[in-house]
Amino acid sequence: MTPENTMRLLVAVRTRGVLDTRVLTAIEQVDRAAFLSDTFAARAYEDVPLPIAAGQTISQPSIVGLMTQALDIQPRDKVLEVGTGTGYQAAILSKLARRVYTVERHRALARQARDIHAGLGLTNITQITGDGSFGLPEQAPFDRILVTAAAEDPPGPLLAQLREGGSMVVPVGVSDHVQTLIKVTRGADGYDYEELSPVRFVPLVEGVEHD
Numbered sequence: 001m002t003p004e005n006t007m008r009l010l011v012a013v014r015t016r017g018v019l020d021t022r023v024l025t026a027i028e029q030v031d032r033a034a035f036l037s038d039t040f041a042a043r044a045y046e047d048v049p050l051p052i053a054a055g056q057t058i059s060q061p062s063i064v065g066l067m068t069q070a071l072d073i074q075p076r077d078k079v080l081e082v083g084t085g086t087g088y089q090a091a092i093l094s095k096l097a098r099r100v101y102t103v104e105r106h107r108a109l110a111r112q113a114r115d116i117h118a119g120l121g122l123t124n125i126t127q128i129t130g131d132g133s134f135g136l137p138e139q140a141p142f143d144r145i146l147v148t149a150a151a152e153d154p155p156g157p158l159l160a161q162l163r164e165g166g167s168m169v170v171p172v173g174v175s176d177h178v179q180t181l182i183k184v185t186r187g188a189d190g191y192d193y194e195e196l197s198p199v200r201f202v203p204l205v206e207g208v209e210h211d
């Protein structure tokens with residue numbers, strides 16, 4: 001990660017509306033190339049999604065930034081991420097939160113993420129293979145939940161695992177190209193829903209792949 005390509009990435013992310021300096025600093029600290037295969041590592045600092053194993057994608061840095069900014073993570077927060085991929089977003093979250101739990105349905109990706117996080121010395125992330133739409137009841141409640149795959153509706157178990165005063169960011173929508181990023185906040189007597197921006201994510205899929 002040279003100063004030039006880090007700067008280029010930060011400019012692209014800022015241009016798309018990520019202005020929270022804590023989030024920008026986290027993006028600056030995490031080398032995205034570490035989460036990509038040799039084939040794509042050279043393109044790590046472009047603001048585009050790129051292929052990873054199991055037919056999945058690493059998220060676009062500006063979308064990672066916007067979702068992280070919308071979550072407004074506090075230093076003591078316990079965060080759940082659904083859809084680890086190779087663990088880039090989880091690494092960004094780990095710079096801002098006390099503890100991150102991340103769930104991935106492809107065993108091979110969860111393992112890869114574990115190795116990458118260990119290599120980067122990120123010790124406050126727990127990687128779990130599982131169907132994240134059920135959340136992690138044994139670790140609930142969470143202060144923040146981030147879903148990085150698109151659901152038809154915010155999954156009920158995840159809403160239930162949100163602490164009062166906590167919030168969840170999730171892309172919703174059935175079609176491949178019409179999805180909306182929404183922020184759900186849990187209040188004393190219910191949930192408040194806010195639409196953030198149009199996005200495009202791979203779908204949230206049921207079950208686990210032992211690949």
Ligand code: SAH
Pocket residue numbers: 056057058059082083084085086087088089090103104105106109130131132133148149202203204205206207
């Ligand atoms: N957060 C990743 C983006 C990964 S793409 C990053 O930082 O780049 C979304 C991921 O969600 C894929 O790896 C996909 O396998 C995973 N996924 C889809 N449905 C899931 C489910 N029900 N439970 C857990 N992971 C799921």
